[in-house]
Amino acid sequence: MSDSYTVPKDAHGHPMNLQHHFDTPLQQFESGKMGMWIFLMTEILFFGGIFCAYSIFRAMHPEIFHYASQLLDWKMGAINTVVLICSSLTMAWSVRCAQLGQKQLLIIMLSLTIALAGVFMAVKYVEYSDKFAHGYLWGTHYTSPSAHDSKEGHAAGQEGEHAAASSAVSLPDSPEPKNVHLFFGIYFFMTGLHGVHVLGGMIAIGWLLLRAVKGHFGPGYATPVDAVGLYWHLVDLIWIFLFPLLYLIA
Amino acid sequence: MSSADTHVHDDHEGRNYLNYPRGFLSWAFTLDHKRIGIMYLVAVLVAFFLGGMFAMLVRAELLTPGKTIMDADQYNIAFTMHGAIMIFLFMIPAIPAALGNFVLPLMLGAKDVAFPRLNLLSFWVYVAGTLLALYSLAVGGVDTGWTFYTPYSTTTNTAVISVTMAAFILGFSSIFTGINFIVTIHKLRPKEMSWFDMPLFLWSTYATSIIQILGTPVVAITLLLLAVEKGLKIGIFDPALGGDPVLFQHFFWFYSHPAVYLMILPAMGIMSELITCFGRKRIFGYKAIAFSSVAIAVIGFLIWGHHMYTSGQSALVGTIFSFLTSIVAIPSAIKAFNWMATLYKASVRFETPMLYAFSFLWLFLIGGLTGLFLATMATDVHLHDTYFIVAHFHYIMVGGALFGFLGGLHYWWPKMFGKMYNQRAALVGWLLSFSGFNLTFFVQFWIGQNGMPRRYYNYDPEFQLGNQISSIGAFLSAIGFFFIAAYLIHSLVKGKKASANPWGAASLEWQTASPPIPHNFSEEPKVMFAYDFQQWELKSEEEGYVLRDSRPPDDGSGEGRG
Numbered sequence: 001m002s003d004s005y006t007v008p009k010d011a012h013g014h015p016m017n018l019q020h021h022f023d024t025p026l027q028q029f030e031s032g033k034m035g036m037w038i039f040l041m042t043e044i045l046f047f048g049g050i051f052c053a054y055s056i057f058r059a060m061h062p063e064i065f066h067y068a069s070q071l072l073d074w075k076m077g078a079i080n081t082v083v084l085i086c087s088s089l090t091m092a093w094s095v096r097c098a099q100l101g102q103k104q105l106l107i108i109m110l111s112l113t114i115a116l117a118g119v120f121m122a123v124k125y126v127e128y129s130d131k132f133a134h135g136y137l138w139g140t141h142y143t144s145p146s147a148h149d150s151k152e153g154h155a156a157g158q159e160g161e162h163a164a165a166s167s168a169v170s171l172p173d174s175p176e177p178k179n180v181h182l183f184f185g186i187y188f189f190m191t192g193l194h195g196v197h198v199l200g201g202m203i204a205i206g207w208l209l210l211r212a213v214k215g216h217f218g219p220g221y222a223t224p225v226d227a228v229g230l231y232w233h234l235v236d237l238i239w240i241f242l243f244p245l246l247y248l249i250a
Numbered sequence: 251m252s253s254a255d256t257h258v259h260d261d262h263e264g265r266n267y268l269n270y271p272r273g274f275l276s277w278a279f280t281l282d283h284k285r286i287g288i289m290y291l292v293a294v295l296v297a298f299f300l301g302g303m304f305a306m307l308v309r310a311e312l313l314t315p316g317k318t319i320m321d322a323d324q325y326n327i328a329f330t331m332h333g334a335i336m337i338f339l340f341m342i343p344a345i346p347a348a349l350g351n352f353v354l355p356l357m358l359g360a361k362d363v364a365f366p367r368l369n370l371l372s373f374w375v376y377v378a379g380t381l382l383a384l385y386s387l388a389v390g391g392v393d394t395g396w397t398f399y400t401p402y403s404t405t406t407n408t409a410v411i412s413v414t415m416a417a418f419i420l421g422f423s424s425i426f427t428g429i430n431f432i433v434t435i436h437k438l439r440p441k442e443m444s445w446f447d448m449p450l451f452l453w454s455t456y457a458t459s460i461i462q463i464l465g466t467p468v469v470a471i472t473l474l475l476l477a478v479e480k481g482l483k484i485g486i487f488d489p490a491l492g493g494d495p496v497l498f499q500h501f502f503w504f505y506s507h508p509a510v511y512l513m514i515l516p517a518m519g520i521m522s523e524l525i526t527c528f529g530r531k532r533i534f535g536y537k538a539i540a541f542s543s544v545a546i547a548v549i550g551f552l553i554w555g556h557h558m559y560t561s562g563q564s565a566l567v568g569t570i571f572s573f574l575t576s577i578v579a580i581p582s583a584i585k586a587f588n589w590m591a592t593l594y595k596a597s598v599r600f601e602t603p604m605l606y607a608f609s610f611l612w613l614f615l616i617g618g619l620t621g622l623f624l625a626t627m628a629t630d631v632h633l634h635d636t637y638f639i640v641a642h643f644h645y646i647m648v649g650g651a652l653f654g655f656l657g658g659l660h661y662w663w664p665k666m667f668g669k670m671y672n673q674r675a676a677l678v679g680w681l682l683s684f685s686g687f688n689l690t691f692f693v694q695f696w697i698g699q700n701g702m703p704r705r706y707y708n709y710d711p712e713f714q715l716g717n718q719i720s721s722i723g724a725f726l727s728a729i730g731f732f733f734i735a736a737y738l739i740h741s742l743v744k745g746k747k748a749s750a751n752p753w754g755a756a757s758l759e760w761q762t763a764s765p766p767i768p769h770n771f772s773e774e775p776k777v778m779f780a781y782d783f784q785q786w787e788l789k790s791e792e793e794g795y796v797l798r799d800s801r802p803p804d805d806g807s808g809e810g811r812g
Binding site for chain 1: 355360361362363364365366368425428429430432433436437438463464466467468470471472474475478482483484485486488491492493494497501769
């Protein structure tokens with residue numbers, strides 16, 4: 001916080017944006033930030049549970065993970081990794097803009113972050129529809145790659161033919177182990193949960209964008225941008241773990 | 251802490267947080283931690299009533315072997331709903347969210363918790379979870395037991411998905427409360443108050459919050475996995491699809507064992523307040539009690555495996571869990587010994603809250619010591635899934651957590667509502683519930699040790715006497731609880747007006763009026779060590795205690811201000 005900046009005050013001489021139960025803006029800022037870090041801790045434990053399940057199943061059935069990860073398209077995953085890292089950059093830039101009061105640049109950076117998140121979800125959608133088309137699904141919905149050599153996999157929807165034709169994934173040459181569907185159960189659960197967090201992040205950044213347009217943020221008050229930024233970096237970080245763990249096994 | 255100048259309008263005569271502002275919406279959208287605490291209190295008491303009714307159904311059914319009032323499927327639903335409602339809707343939020351919300355900021359001399367809006371959201375999320383739980387009940391309930399063990403939970407036709415989702419939603423409410431309390435204690439504590447000046451209730455609330463934020467997310471993901479497993483058949487817990495049902499048990503108990511401490515730790519915090527206040531003696535071993543709370547929270551995370559001695563885990567793993575489980579007895583015993591040392595040569599007053607404190611000491615002692623039988627693998631294999639377990643954890647949950655909650659409720663009642671209840675009626679209520687409770691559960695140690703399994707609908711005739719004693723005890727304690735509710739509600743209407751500090755306690759919440767004004771303190775409270783009873787002296791004309799050599803505390807009626 002810069003010393004030269006004067007905090008905007010209301011009619012009673014009370015700093016604006018300062019809630020009545022805090023003494024100073026600094027105390028409010030520190031509380032908000034600490035609360036956000038604790039919330040992120042709960043997020044890590046939340047994902048920690050499913051990472052733990054992943055480790056246990058991978059340790060018990062390495063052959064399933066080795067085989068099934070080859071059915072994923074690592075190029076799509078790599079594109080999404082780059083997209084999310086870029087969005088983290090624009091988010092971090094947003095925080096700086098908010099703190100310096102650069103309104104125009106803040107609006108641009110927040111919009112870019114939402115756009116990149118949108119690209120991530122679009123790539124994820126293409127990947128998911130490809131998996132649905134091939135029947136690479138969880139549990140009893142799973143269809144073995146050998147079952148649709150004839151190119152008419154029974155799990156394919158309307159766009160199945162198109163997606164199957166455009167799929168860049170070549171079939172693994174090793175023989176298929178038992179219970180490959182377990183990998184896809186974990187894959188869809190992990191990436192689905194992560195996707196929900198990306199959507200939540202897009203909503204939160206959209207809210208920041210609205211407030212940025214109204215000119216709410218400046219050197220005296222940028223806590224919401226800071227807090228959502230922390231959340232966004234965590235969502236990014238979780239993907240950085242998911243990518244190698246799911247796509248780069250073989 | 252510059253409230254006095256900006257909020258002079260709070261000093262209007264007779265205006266307190268209960269009567270200002272008025273109207274339903276002013277409560278539904280309130281950001282005042284005291285009002286949120288009161289709304290939580292009403293909600294958890296409704297849940298307690300509901301869970302208690304299921305307990306009555308279970309005990310009525312067990313009066314005779316075979317069918318008494320319901321069939322076996324209905325019985326399974328009744329005991330499951332009893333457990334799930336009591337744990338998720340009552341025990342977990344009861345002390346932190348209801349009593350804690352009310353007193354925590356007051357004890358810190360603060361105007362509110364750090365995130366008032368999050369606090370309100372926590373309450374409404376709790377209500378949403380409760381409604382979903384009630385919906386599950388309306389569509390037939392659940393018959394899995396509150397533990398939702400797979401593979402039964404994924405194959406039964408009852409409303410498992412909606413109940414687990416209800417618990418999932420309730421978890422958010424618990425996490426929000428935990429975040430709020432930790433940040434409030436860190437950031438809104440007055441500069442003059444060190445960590446070791448705080449009331450011990452705050453230490454135990456802090457430890458509870460640690461469990462809430464570290465444990466709840468794990469059970470959340472577990473319940474989500476279970477719902478997905480049941481809805482979409484992903485196979486992670488299904489052996490037929492290559493999954494592992496024991497993995498569910500590990501995940502479940504990783505949270506649900508710490509959850510036991512989540513329920514008992516705040517009650518231990520209340521104990522520390524009651525023992526010192528009604529012994530009028532400085533707490534013995536402040537730091538030992540404070541750190542033992544944190545130790546219980548930490549060790550609590552390492553001992554979940556003692557629920558699974560018979561699930562096929564290796565003897566080595568069992569031995570390690572057995573060892574760690576016995577270790578958790580140490581911080582619990584540290585607390586018990588320090589409370590007893592505090593009582594040594596204390597001038598004990600047997601006011602109502604103190605009756606509950608003494609009950610807690612005895613019941614927690616029995617519950618804790620029988621826990622050691624269960625921590626030891628050899629005896630546990632014999633006692634596993636018998637009524638011995640049921641008796642043990644009810645001594646902790648009811649004897650510990652519920653009696654702690656009732657002690658706290660009777661202690662802070664005058665502060666919450668500004669009214670005194672009838673102490674003689676309270677003695678009767680305590681006597682009924684205490685004797686009813688012991689009659690119910692002590693006999694269960696005996697029938698459990700003799701081999702009666704828990705959760706069974708039917709039993710051998712040799713257990714009939716024990717079961718009947720137990721059921722009569724349960725009905726007696728229900729009468730006791732209704733009696734308590736009756737005199738407490740009566741006190742709201744006809745009770746004598748309470749002074750600011752009727753018990754002579756030294757923590758900050760007693761420096762404001764009873765009930766407090768909307769912004770808590772009309773003047774900055776005098777910060778002091780939480781057990782510095784020398785600072786307060788009895789003023790019989792005020793029927794309460796006032797600070798020595800200082801202004802009399804503001805009782806809201808304007809009389810006390812000089």
